[in-house]
Amino acid sequence: MKTWRKTGVAFMAALLLAAPMTEGIGANQGAAAQAESDKSQKSLAAAEAQRMAETLIDGYGISGVQYALRSEGKIVLSGGLGIDEEGNKAPIGKDAMFGIGSISKMYVTAAAMMLADAGKVDIDAPLTDYITEFTMADERYKQITPRMLMNHSAGLYGTHYRNSTLFVDNDSEINDALLHDLRSEQLKSKPGEYSVYANDGFQLLEILVERVSGMDYSGFLAKSFSEPLKLTSTKTPLDAFDRSQMYPVRLPGIKGVLPVENMNMIGAGGLYSTAEEVTLFSEVLTGRRPDLLSEASALAMRQPDYRRGVWVDSDSNIFSYGLGWDAVSLPPFNHYGIQALAKGGDTSQYHAAYIALPEQGVSIALLTAGGNSMFNTAAASNILLAYLKETGEITDIQPNQTFEAPIQKEMPDSLNVYTGLYGTVGSTLSITLMDGKISLPHIYGLIPEQTYVYTGDGAFTGEDGRTVLSFDEQSNGHTYVRVQSILEAPGIGQVPVDIYMWQKLESHTVSDSVRQVWKERNGKTYYAVDEKIKSLEYLTPQSLIKTVQLDEGVGYANGTIIKDSSHAVNIVEIPVMMGRDSYDLAFFKENGIEYLQSGGRTFIIEEAVTPIYNGRASTATIPASGHARWFQIGKGAAGRIMMADFARSGGFAVYDGNGMPVHISAANGGHTVVLPESGLIVFGGEAGDVFKIMLKPSK
Structure with a gap:
């Protein structure tokens, strides 16, 4: 069976840089934003903001940009630019809401520090003091503290993504599932040894806030931050608010506007907000609202916590973790003698960057539909530098580095x-x-x-x-x-x-019998069966498939070290960036069918993915396990029109032979699709859901 390993990665990159079409936010908001933009065009920062918005849209496939710059508590620059339904550029109003992704981590960190201010949490005490049911198969879990969750040094594998990002569905069972999943899992390092990005830590922090405060997390945010700051557009998926305020997104190949995503890992990445409100919350994070968060806690958050363990000694790195912060010494600002704090955020649909200069009392937020937070951070940095020059904080903006071909020397x-x-x-x-x-x-x-x-x-x-x-x-x-x-x-x-x-890695060998079992698995693909059909993961299906690949070193597969015929475990500790989330491989059989458990998901072997019936009518039923059902599209079905009738809880996705989505019912609501040659279909829903399938010749 053809695998999607390479094409899936390419499709993810294409989505990050794709140019989704969007609908307008509103004429009145747009007119107000345009008037504000016209008024401030004389300023250096406003001109740079306009240039960055144009560049992101024209060169990086971003369909909407919103930005705001706050100085000494007041908005000094605010605007936005997007692509309307006709494909033309149009202003975006300041009230349009975006997902802010991992910038949400700053809110849950501030919430935990607020509880520390109240004497209810000691961030250096065992986490088990606050989440008594937290346990892992690795006894070192008892050493994990809230601080380690905030600075990414707890030693957790990274992220459990299963059913975390859903269309329409705001099911928050992911937190309970996380505690359940962690019970049988190991740590990849000693707690506190080094900092590597881990979303799971901030999910645990969210649970801590709920346990200690006695409130649900959404309610805690509303009472502790939104009400006193008058944040009217900072919401979670569990809040009731007008979803039409969300900046709408389209993706190539998917008909219509995508439904609003619910990032149900709220503590790690689930908040919605506006650029202006992110900079208003910045007043809390930089110690300017001691009535909400003490100056001591704000100062503690921006210390270089990453230096507590193994770390890369560098003054030119976008990664320098504090408590919650991605960077507490963001370049190029440190080269001007200015401390800059930064946090980026990415969801499937939205991307965000936030930078604060605590000593200058300045902050900026730049939110986009499409793109990548790394680019957002670079663009926001340019705007901020222009503002610092405009206000006399710096005299000149340093030019970009230039490079020459290396001259080889004799190697020892x-x-x-x-x-x-x-x-x-x-x-x-x-x-x-x-x-x-x-x-x-x-x-x-x-x-x-x-x-x-x-x-x-x-x-x-x-x-x-x-x-x-x-x-x-x-x-x-x-x-x-x-x-x-x-x-x-x-x-x-x-x-x-x-x-x-x-x-x-050290040399590693396994017995001939174990090697033979893994050799038979080599190249086989496994498909996720426990992801809800409304998940946004179906837009980028490479996360829902795993192909077993024996590595160059004997005794290794998919970067894990083989322990026996059914298990391989993570061996890599620090290496980071896009591959920051580690995983083990565990195989088991049920009714003669092999399954794989990895990263909190369950996958079924490709031999169990049979061709869909190519007769005129058939049915597919979701089993008692609730597992999704995958089918191949054989020659007899390819090119025909498939119509599916199913319950509201159900849905299906269709992919071509390269793993590109052809139809996602949760995204566009459609029940009819022309089946592509050599493609795949997956049906999902609740246990017992029946799909009535009709195949007709294409016209």
């Missing part, structure tokens, strides 16, 4: 020890140092495939001149490949990253 023989097998989440890689050169594939599509040559001081520089590799032997006993690079965002600027990308 002592570095040959670093030749070997390395792992990152999902794969392994053999790295060979030969004649002072290292050849590596592309890194997440952001850094090109290239050869790196030795340039001295233990460093290898890529052909692009902007990417440097080195080998770090860390205090935890592991050796890592460190990647320092300046990513280029044309028309926006440069984004510096400094990360551990690969971890050196």
Whole structure:
């Protein structure tokens, strides 16, 4: 069966940069925003904001941009630009709401710190003091503290995404499911050893707030922040509000406006807001509202907590974790002697960036439909620099770095020890140092495939001149490949990253019998059966499939170390970026069918995915387990019109042979589709739901 491993990743990248069409927000709001924009066009910051909005829309496939800049408590710049239903650019009003994704982490962090101010939480006490039912299979879980949740150092695998982002459905069972799932799971490191991004930590923090306060989290936010700050457009999926305020989104190939997404991991990424209201909440985070959060707590949040454990010593990195913050020393502001705090956020539909300069009393938020928070942060930085120059805080804006081709030097023989097998989440890689050169594939599509040559001081520089590799032997006993690079965002600027990308692995062998079992699985694809059919994951189905791949090193598969014929566990610790979420592999059989459990999801083997009946009429029933049912589209069904009748709780998705979505009923409500050749269909709903299927010749 054809797998979607490569095409799925490509489709995700396409979605991030796609240009979805949107409907207008309202003539009155648009007119007001245009008047405000015209009034402020004389300012340097306003001109830069307009340029950034145009660049993001024209060059990055973003369909809507909203921004606001606040100084000394007052809005000094606010505006927005989007694509209307005719495909024309039009202003976006300040009241249009966007999902702010992981900026939500700042709210749950502030909530926990507020409880600490009240003496109800000690952020360095065991988490089990506050969530008594929290337990894991790894005894080290007892060492986890609320602080470790806030600074990403708890050692958790990362994220349980199952049923977290749904159309229409605001089911919040994900928190209860998380506590259940964690009971049987391990930690990937000693708590506090290092900081690697983990959404699960902020879900646990949300539960902590509820347990300690005795209130549901949405209610706590409303009472503690929205009411005193008069935040009228900062909501959670559980709140009752006018969903038409949400900036509407379309995606290529999906008919109509997409329903509003419900990111039900509320603490980790579920809030909706506006750019102006994000900057108003910034007053709390920067200590300007001590009636809500003490200055001491705000100051504690912006300390370099990432330095408490293993960390990359760099002054040019978009990652420098505080409590909640992605960065407490965001470049390029640190090069001007200014501390900048930053948090980015991404959901399936929306992307966001928020930067605060606490000493200057300035903050900016830039929200988009489509795109990527990394680009949002770069664009927001440009606007903020223009404002600082305009107000005399800085005299000049430093130019972008330039790069030259590297000059190779003779490599010491002592570095040959670093030749070997390395792992990152999902794969392994053999790295060979030969004649002072290292050849590596592309890194997440952001850094090109290239050869790196030795340039001295233990460093290898890529052909692009902007990417440097080195080998770090860390205090935890592991050796890592460190990647320092300046990513280029044309028309926006440069984004510096400094990360551990690969971890050196030890040799590992398994018995012949175990090797044979895994060899038989090699290349087989497994399909998720426990994701609700209303999930947005069906828009990017690569997250719902897993293909087993034996790695270059004997005894490794999908970047995990094989333990026996049915289990492989995560071995990689620090390597981060897009592959930050680790997972194990566990196989089991039920009624003779093999299943895979990984990352909190259950997958069924491809042999159980049979061709859909190609006669005129048939039915498909959701079993008592509630599992979704996958079918191949065989030659007899390809090209025919399928009409499906099903209950409101049900739905289906259809994909072509490359894994691209052809029809998502939860997105457009349709029940009819022409079946593509070599494609797949998945039906989902509640246990017992019956799908009545009709196949007709296409016209």
